[in-house]
Amino acid sequence: MSTVTNIDIGIIGGGSAGITLASKLSAHQLNKHTVVFEPKTPEQRECCWSLWATSEQREQFKHAILGSWKKWRLIDESKEVLLKSHDYQYTCLSSAKYLRHNEESLAGKVSLQRTSVDNLTFSSELHRFEVAGNQYCAKEVFDSRPSPVLEGSLQQHFLGWEIRTKHPILDADTATLMDFRVDQSKGLHFIYALPFSSNHLFIESTMISNKIEAKEWYRDAITEWLTREGIEIREQLREEVGVIPMQEPQKNISRAPTIGGASGAVRLSSGYAFTAIQTQMTKLTEGIVKGNYKVPAATSSHLNFMDRVFNDVLISNPRLGVDLFMRTAGALKGDQFAHFMLGSASLTGWLKVINAMPKWPFIKAVWRQVLSHD
Numbered sequence: 001m002s003t004v005t006n007i008d009i010g011i012i013g014g015g016s017a018g019i020t021l022a023s024k025l026s027a028h029q030l031n032k033h034t035v036v037f038e039p040k041t042p043e044q045r046e047c048c049w050s051l052w053a054t055s056e057q058r059e060q061f062k063h064a065i066l067g068s069w070k071k072w073r074l075i076d077e078s079k080e081v082l083l084k085s086h087d088y089q090y091t092c093l094s095s096a097k098y099l100r101h102n103e104e105s106l107a108g109k110v111s112l113q114r115t116s117v118d119n120l121t122f123s124s125e126l127h128r129f130e131v132a133g134n135q136y137c138a139k140e141v142f143d144s145r146p147s148p149v150l151e152g153s154l155q156q157h158f159l160g161w162e163i164r165t166k167h168p169i170l171d172a173d174t175a176t177l178m179d180f181r182v183d184q185s186k187g188l189h190f191i192y193a194l195p196f197s198s199n200h201l202f203i204e205s206t207m208i209s210n211k212i213e214a215k216e217w218y219r220d221a222i223t224e225w226l227t228r229e230g231i232e233i234r235e236q237l238r239e240e241v242g243v244i245p246m247q248e249p250q251k252n253i254s255r256a257p258t259i260g261g262a263s264g265a266v267r268l269s270s271g272y273a274f275t276a277i278q279t280q281m282t283k284l285t286e287g288i289v290k291g292n293y294k295v296p297a298a299t300s301s302h303l304n305f306m307d308r309v310f311n312d313v314l315i316s317n318p319r320l321g322v323d324l325f326m327r328t329a330g331a332l333k334g335d336q337f338a339h340f341m342l343g344s345a346s347l348t349g350w351l352k353v354i355n356a357m358p359k360w361p362f363i364k365a366v367w368r369q370v371l372s373h374d
Helices: 016-028 055-060 095-105 215-229 274-289 301-316 318-331 334-342 347-356 359-372
Strands: 004-012 034-037 048-053 065-069 071-075 080-084 089-094 110-113 118-123 126-131 134-143 155-165 174-179 188-197 200-209 233-245
Touching: 004 016, 004 126, 016 034, 016 095, 016 110, 016 274, 048 055, 048 095, 048 274, 048 334, 055 089, 065 174, 065 188, 071 318, 080 318, 080 334, 089 095, 089 174, 118 134, 155 215, 188 215, 188 318, 200 215, 301 318, 301 359, 318 334, 318 347, 334 347
Parallel strands: 004 034, 004 134, 034 110, 071 174
Antiparallel strands: 048 089, 065 089, 071 080, 118 126, 126 134, 155 200, 155 233, 174 188, 188 200
């Protein structure tokens, strides 16, 4: 018969949310026996995480930064929108470096176990679960594992390559957030390209639709874009594949409080999550220090409503997708665009975006959303 290990706090999943919470709790040196359970190493989870970062944030995350850009652009068949910011730089982080740095910061009563959790249940105010056949009992549990994706729901799915090029890249000081000059027959499709240096590039074929394509489809799109841009590959360093649900997360069956993406930290209209997760974990840590274990909301209800309306328009009018994103970028200055994408836009920013949108599709989408959530 296995013994039961009692702990104060169990954190299930050591991704962006879980390891950030653990690191922040460790820094506070709380007298709480806390364990993070994560089966994969940081290197096994390597991918690009991006955000619009202030100078303070770039200093905070300097150990993980792959590249940072003061200028970014969106391109379609007829025009290019180039944006510059004084307060923010578009910044790409190595998830592996971020996770490794935070894992190594754990000390005191906060530790990591390289294993997964099974059979999580909640009863009599305690959480019980199994780890490699051993029983655990925790007073508090935070579950950061991804919530299930509804079949047929809107998703952002992608495949990317990190490459070194034979010749210097033009405009290596500019991040290409969306280049829509690619096949649009299967959904909203764009190329995302981040030059880490003049000879070092991350390029990704990204789709927003309800159907994931075969990997070769994304690879072909990348190859075609590189050919058009006159970029030759000297070395392919790695390939990255991912799916981001563009829906509100489903409730987990364990009833444990969720954090990070599982709690709604992913921006429904764009897929960005890192900044919202950081804010949520900071607030949660501050609460735990004071004895309050309630997980704060990752995003506001009005922002989620606006994003649901936007996604409704994308689903109902897929041919409008390119125009909607180009109109959004064209209506805003660089700092305003950064705030809008971060979910912190001012009233002026929101009004500029609303004024730039085609009215009738959004009026109908608002009505559908009001009726569906009544």
